[in-house]
Amino acid sequence: MGEILRVDNISKSFPGVQALSKINTFFSEGEICALVGENGAGKSTLVYILMGAIRPDKGKVFVKGNEVDITGVHKAKGYGIGAVFQDPSLINHMSVAENIFLGEQGKFRNNGILSYSKIFKAAEQILNDLKVEIDVRQLAVLLSPAQRKLIEFAKMMRDDPKVIILDEITAALDYESVDKLFEIIRSKRDEGKSVIFISHRLKEVFEIADTALVLKEGKMVQKLEVKDITEEGLVNLMMGRKLSEVFPKKISVGAKENKVTYSIRNLTIKGKLENINLDIAQGEIVALAGLRGHGQSELLKAVFGQVPKNSGKIFINNKEVIVSNPVKAKMKNIAFISNRREDELCFTHSIRRNIALSSLSKRQKGGFIMQGKEKQEVSDISVKMNIIAPSMTTEVNNLSGGNKQKVVFSKWLLTLPDLLLCDEPAEGLDMGAKSEVYHILRRLANEGKSILLVLSDMIEILNLPDRVVVLREGKIVKEFSIIGSEESEILEKEILKASVGVT
Amino acid sequence: MKIRKIVGEWYIYILMIVIWVIASLLTPYFRQMSVFMTIIVFSLPLALVALGQNLVILSGRIDLSVGSILGLSTVIASVTMKNNLLIGVSLPLLLGAGIGFINGIAVSKLRIDSFIMTFGMMAVCQGIGLLIRDYPGGYIPPGYINFLLKETKHIALTPLFILIIVLLVGEFVLKRTNFGRAIYAIGNDDVIAYRSGINVTLIRTTVFAISGFTAAIAGLFLSAVMASGDATVGALYPLDSITAVVMGGTILSGGRGDYKGTIGAVLILTSLARIFNLIGINIWYTYIAKGLLLLIIVAIRMFGVKQEREAVL
Numbered sequence: 099m100g101e102i103l104r105v106d107n108i109s110k111s112f113p114g115v116q117a118l119s120k121i122n123t124f125f126s127e128g129e130i131c132a133l134v135g136e137n138g139a140g141k142s143t144l145v146y147i148l149m150g151a152i153r154p155d156k157g158k159v160f161v162k163g164n165e166v167d168i169t170g171v172h173k174a175k176g177y178g179i180g181a182v183f184q185d186p187s188l189i190n191h192m193s194v195a196e197n198i199f200l201g202e203q204g205k206f207r208n209n210g211i212l213s214y215s216k217i218f219k220a221a222e223q224i225l226n227d228l229k230v231e232i233d234v235r236q237l238a239v240l241l242s243p244a245q246r247k248l249i250e251f252a253k254m255m256r257d258d259p260k261v262i263i264l265d266e267i268t269a270a271l272d273y274e275s276v277d278k279l280f281e282i283i284r285s286k287r288d289e290g291k292s293v294i295f296i297s298h299r300l301k302e303v304f305e306i307a308d309t310a311l312v313l314k315e316g317k318m319v320q321k322l323e324v325k326d327i328t329e330e331g332l333v334n335l336m337m338g339r340k341l342s343e344v345f346p347k348k349i350s351v352g353a354k355e356n357k358v359t360y361s362i363r364n365l366t367i368k369g370k371l372e373n374i375n376l377d378i379a380q381g382e383i384v385a386l387a388g389l390r391g392h393g394q395s396e397l398l399k400a401v402f403g404q405v406p407k408n409s410g411k412i413f414i415n416n417k418e419v420i421v422s423n424p425v426k427a428k429m430k431n432i433a434f435i436s437n438r439r440e441d442e443l444c445f446t447h448s449i450r451r452n453i454a455l456s457s458l459s460k461r462q463k464g465g466f467i468m469q470g471k472e473k474q475e476v477s478d479i480s481v482k483m484n485i486i487a488p489s490m491t492t493e494v495n496n497l498s499g500g501n502k503q504k505v506v507f508s509k510w511l512l513t514l515p516d517l518l519l520c521d522e523p524a525e526g527l528d529m530g531a532k533s534e535v536y537h538i539l540r541r542l543a544n545e546g547k548s549i550l551l552v553l554s555d556m557i558e559i560l561n562l563p564d565r566v567v568v569l570r571e572g573k574i575v576k577e578f579s580i581i582g583s584e585e586s587e588i589l590e591k592e593i594l595k596a597s598v599g600v601t
Numbered sequence: 602m603k604i605r606k607i608v609g610e611w612y613i614y615i616l617m618i619v620i621w622v623i624a625s626l627l628t629p630y631f632r633q634m635s636v637f638m639t640i641i642v643f644s645l646p647l648a649l650v651a652l653g654q655n656l657v658i659l660s661g662r663i664d665l666s667v668g669s670i671l672g673l674s675t676v677i678a679s680v681t682m683k684n685n686l687l688i689g690v691s692l693p694l695l696l697g698a699g700i701g702f703i704n705g706i707a708v709s710k711l712r713i714d715s716f717i718m719t720f721g722m723m724a725v726c727q728g729i730g731l732l733i734r735d736y737p738g739g740y741i742p743p744g745y746i747n748f749l750l751k752e753t754k755h756i757a758l759t760p761l762f763i764l765i766i767v768l769l770v771g772e773f774v775l776k777r778t779n780f781g782r783a784i785y786a787i788g789n790d791d792v793i794a795y796r797s798g799i800n801v802t803l804i805r806t807t808v809f810a811i812s813g814f815t816a817a818i819a820g821l822f823l824s825a826v827m828a829s830g831d832a833t834v835g836a837l838y839p840l841d842s843i844t845a846v847v848m849g850g851t852i853l854s855g856g857r858g859d860y861k862g863t864i865g866a867v868l869i870l871t872s873l874a875r876i877f878n879l880i881g882i883n884i885w886y887t888y889i890a891k892g893l894l895l896l897i898i899v900a901i902r903m904f905g906v907k908q909e910r911e912a913v914l
Contacts, residue, residue, distance in 0.1 A: 404796065428798035441796060444789040446857055455786055456797040458779045465778050509797070 101126050101163070102292045103148070103179070103261050108157035110143055117143040118316045121157070125261065130283065130293040132307035132324070134300075135336055136528030139313040141296050142184075145265055148294075149181050150174040180259030182250045184266045190239035195221030197238050198253045224252050228282050242391075243270040248279065262286060263294045268302055269526065272390040273597075280306050298526065299555055300329050312336055329557075336529060344533040345561040346540035358415075359548050360517050362401060365410030370396045371572040374410070378517065378548040383539060385551045385563035388597040393572035394552040395437070398519040401550070402434040403427045414516075428456065433515035435506055437522035437552070442506045443494050450476045450490040452505055457512035479508040484534065500531025507538060518542060521552045536562055559593065560586045568596040575599070613849055613865030616898075620869060624876040631879055638757050642750070642826065644864075644871045645760045645767075646671070646819035647841055651863050652771045653701075653812030654842040659775070660808050661788040661855030662708060662715035667816040667842055668835030669726035670697050674820025676730045679739025679830025686742060693817045700726060701813020705806030715809075723839070730832030737831035741824050749825045760822070764864075771860035784808060788855025845870055848895050850902070869894070 104124040110117045118140045125131055133141045146152045148159065150168035158165050161177045168174050174181075188197050195214075198221045199206065206216040221234040230248050232241070241249065247270050254262065264283075268276050283293055283306060295307055303310060304324060312319040312335045319335050327335075333344070358377045365374040371393045378384050386394040399405045401412060403421040411418050414430065421427045427434070433456075436442055443452050453476045454461070461468045461475065476490055483504045487497060494505060503523070510518070523539065524532040539562065543549050553559045559566055559580075566578045576596040578589060608615065624631045650667045657664040674693035682689030704722055708715045749759050775781040783804045786794040795801050816838070824830055843853075848866035851858025873894075874887045 424796055424798045425800055434796065436796065440790075441792055444786055444793060444856065447785065447789060451782065451785070455782065455794075455799075458782055458799075462779050465780060467777050467779060467782065469777065513798075 102161070104160040104163075105144075105148075106158045106160065108144070108147060108154045108159070110147065110152065110154045116316050118147075118154070121313075121318050123311060123318065123321055125292045125294060127260075127290045127292055128287050130287050130295055130306055130308045131321075132303040132310045133294055133296045133313065134303060134310050134332065135313035135319075136530060139336075139528075140316040141313055142265065143316075144313070145181060145183075145263055145294070145296070148174065148179055148261075148263060175257050175259070178258075178260035179263065180254040180257055180261070181263035182247065182254050182265065182267050184269075186246060187250055187253075188238040188241075188246055190237070192238055193218075193234065194232060194236050194238060194241070194249055195234035197249060198224060198234070198256055200253070202256070221252075224256055228252055228255060229278070230282075244272055244275040247271055248275065251279070251282075259291070261292045261294065263296075265296045266298070266526075267295075268297050268299065274389065276302065298528075300332060301556055303332070304329060333529065344529065344536065346537045348540070348564065360550075361413040361416070362397075363411045363413065365397070365400060365412075366408045367393075367396060367400055367405065367572075368408050369572075371400065371407075374572075374574060376550075376567065376574070378550055380516075380548055381543050381546050382565065383543050383549045383551065383563040384565045384567060385553045385559055386569055387553055387559050387566050387593055388569040388575075390554055392569045392597075394569050395521050396572075397569070398434060398521055398550065398552060401427075401517075402432060402519055404434070428513055431514060431516040432519065433510035433513055433517070434519040435510055435521065435523060437525055439499075439502055439506065442509070443502060445495045446493055448491045449480070449485065449487055449494055449497070449505055452494050453479065453490075453508045453512060456509050457514075460512070460514075475512060476508075479512055480504075483508045483511075483538065498531070500527050500534065503527060503531065503535060504538075507535075511542075515547065517548045517550065519550050522554065523551060524555075524558065556590055556593075560590060566593060568593055570597060570599055611865075613862050613869070613898075617865050617869050617872070620872060620876070624872070624879075627876075628879045631876060635755055636875060636879070638752075638755070638761075640868065640871050640875055641764060642757060642760050643874075644867050645764050646823045646826075647838065647845060647871065648764055648767055648864055648867045649815045649819035649822070650835075650838050651842040651845045651867055652767060652860060653815035654839075655771065655846045655849075655851060655858070655860050655863050656775075656784055656808045657715070657812050658843070658846050658851055658853060659788045659855055659858055660784045660805060661791070662805070662809075663843070663853075664701075664704065664719045664809065664812045665716065665839045666700065666704060666719040666722040666726060667812060668838035669723045669730060669832075670700055670813050670816040671820040671823065671835035671838055672832040673697075673700075673726045673730040674817040675824040675827065675834055676734045676739070676830040676832050678821055678824040679741060680733060682742055682745065682824075683740040686745060689745075690821060693821055694814060697817025697820070698810045698814040701810040701816075702806060704813065705809030708809060709802045709805035727832060734830050734832055737827070737829050737834075739830040741828045741830075746825045746828055749822060763822075768861065768864050771864075775860055780804065780807070785856055788857075790856070841870065844891065844895050848898055 101124045105121055108121040109119045121144065133144065135141050147154050150170045150173050159168060160166065166177055168177065189200065195218045199217055203212055203217065206213050206220065218234050225232060225234065230252060232245055232249065238246065238249065247267050251267065271279065287293055297303060307324045309321060310324050310332065311321045314336060357380050359380045360378045362374055362376045366372055374397060386397060388394060396405065400407045401421065403423045403426055412421055413419065419430050421430055421432065454472050458467065461471045480490065485501050485504045485508065487501060494502060497505065524535045527535065539549055551563060553562065563580055566580060567574055568576045578593065630636065650671060654664055654667060674697055677693045677696060678689050681692055700722060704719055707713045707718045750757050751759065775784065783794065783799045786797065786799060787801055787804055791801050823834060827834065845866040846863050847853055849862030851863065870891060873890050874884065877884060877887050
């Protein structure tokens with residue numbers, strides 16, 4: 099198959115960072131190429147350059163052998179390059195069809211007046227081709243995150259691009275939608291399109307990609323055939339570290355006194371959770387797994403008192419506690435780290451303010467903040483958490499993803515929790531930061547905290563927790579102990595089967 | 602870098618000094634102490650109203666009822682003070698805090714948009730004030746006026762003291778108390794604050810109650826200045842207080858800003874009227890000057906923010 103897109107000696111630097119240096123590669127017709135690398139490796143920069151959102155300092159881009167100067171996103175579209183970016187791009191109060199044809203409504207006119215029937219019909223045609231079943235008359239605001247991504251995908255496919263760039267498109271999707279999307283991507287490849295695919299989930303890279311382009315610190319490490327390498331090998335290329343070092347070693351379960359500290363009994367939220375019973379021992383990491391959207395996040399929120407429950411009790415050491423809102427949860431030493439960092443951090447406030455926020459009441463005298471104590475505690479925890487920042491008065495906005503997440507952890511750890519609820523603690527972080535988060539969690543467990551996680555990445559599920567609880571349709575369907583990684587393949591299969599309901 | 606930071610924090614006072622210097626070059630009258638005192642006397646009520654407004658805006662809401670609470674407060678004072686000074690002072694304060702409390706409950710519990718709620722409350726308070734006293738008048742005890750506005754060597758010290766105390770209390774509450782921190786967090790995003798275990802309803806309600814309370818204090822002070830009660834005296838205060846808060850560097854959507862900037866803006870706003878008066882420019886030009894100054898300052902600040910953003914990208 100012929101080459102479609104070539105980049106020649108592309109370099110780009112931002113103040114203080116060499117984002118890309120001398121990238122030489124090409125993408126062919128009928129190729130799905132995974133762009134892999136840690137956060138900050140230059141993946142997004144490369145994508146932005148190909149889409150004309152930023153201009154390279156040096157280097158050339160060729161489309162079908164002709165040198166092109168991509169000065170803007172509309173130009174990229176003209177050259178047959180389309181992308182779905184990480185950031186949402188749908189307009190909430192427009193219908194799906196209008197979103198798909200945003201900017202092209204002019205084509206659907208009857209005597210100069212916009213014809214909705216025409217636009218709906220054309221949108222239905224596009225969705226049919228992609229085998230997506232979504233009502234085109236629906237407002238975008240009503241779509242689920244997965245549906246949104248599919249519509250953004252459809253919006254890109256409207257222009258029938260020859261090169262399709264997908265930046266973290268699967269992050270918001272459940273497994274079912276991912277499978278569906280992959281089917282579409284494969285069929286597009288077979289039509290001769292070139293696909294550039296970015297995902298932090300390695301499993302997906304191995305599932306869909308033909309080739310992998312490994313980037314590290316702005317340099318190209320290698321472009322290789324996916325079938326020639328193992329997961330471990332790929333991770334090693336990305337970070338020069340072994341997978342076994344990414345995850346912390348567990349202290350064997352038997353060595354600890356497994357005292358049950360937190361118990362959830364008969365917890366029900368109508369339509370979301372049904373009769374959940376779960377014990378979490380001191381020093382134990384329990385992970386909630388299963389398909390996304392089957393009640394895992396709801397369970398954490400219910401335990402934290404953030405959403406009302408229809409029934410159910412929570413016991414600490416067999417004593418019932420009432421947790422009806424986050425204020426009470428905090429008093430019972432429960433902390434909840436949400437998977438949405440925008441729900442955790444005041445981005446324009448300083449690191450110190452953010453870290454201090456949840457534990458203000460622990461350092462006060464008659465409502466006045468004890469400044470010295472606050473400074474001390476914040477700087478102690480930031481050292482412990484290894485937060486890298488110019489100073490504690492730096493705006494959180496300016497931190498990397500990993501450091502932001504460490505600020506979130508610090509914030510909650512200062513409340514001295516006994517039970518830590520964590521929704522996808524390492525999501526969206528690069529490998530180095532992920533590894534740090536895993537080690538933090540294990541260290542906290544070793545210090546005697548109980549930890550309840552929601553995880554969806556299979557590698558994490560198999561390596562991080564002591565115990566995995568699979569939820570399906572709001573019910574606990576199965577529990578697994580994770581002891582070693584010897585039988586991980588069998589275990590993985592079992593977990594998957596429980597998740598989708600195959601026996 | 603350091604200088605830029607200092608300028609960024611104190612620009613409003615630098616501007617104030619520049620305006621004062623220019624004014625004193627333009628007219629010798631501006632160099633008199635009495636002018637300075639007039640500015641302080643007229644700044645104090647706005648500073649008080651703006652303190653409450655500042656807290657409300659920092660928490661991400663707005664309070665349009667401050668002006669008519671202020672007016673109502675002068676009216677109540679002018680009716681009750683002749684019988685009992687203690688009641689004359691405490692009743693307006695209680696009423697102001699009470700009205701603010703109702704605003705707060707409506708905004709936080711019933712989730713009524715604060716613009717609408719306080720807009721409605723503005724009309725209600727205005728109406729009540731006019732029902733009680735439809736024409737400026739009433740009796741304010743000379744002793745009370747004398748206490749607040751007595752001049753020793755041409756200097757009215759009490760308003761100056763009150764202004765300084767208000768400034769210090771405002772800054773202290775915002776920067777050094779849990780309450781202040783909670784206001785910033787709520788103004789930034791109330792979901793984050795709620796999840797962090799902050800009692801959002803309580804803080805919101807308190808903030809509105811304080812706003813009503815400070816408006817009422819401003820009313821008590823103004824009743825001494827006017828030596829009467831006037832239900833419509835506060836008409837310009839809602840927008841003037843919002844102007845001062847925004848000019849002073851607080852973001853209208855909440856979560857960012859402080860009180861010292863607001864005080865600087867209050868001083869500039871009240872100075873402008875004095876200066877134009879002394880130079881002999883038609884007083885209506887102050888409105889144009891106020892509006893333009895606000896727009897220019899905000900535009901410059903947004904320019905700075907934009908540059909920062911681009912540097913990050």
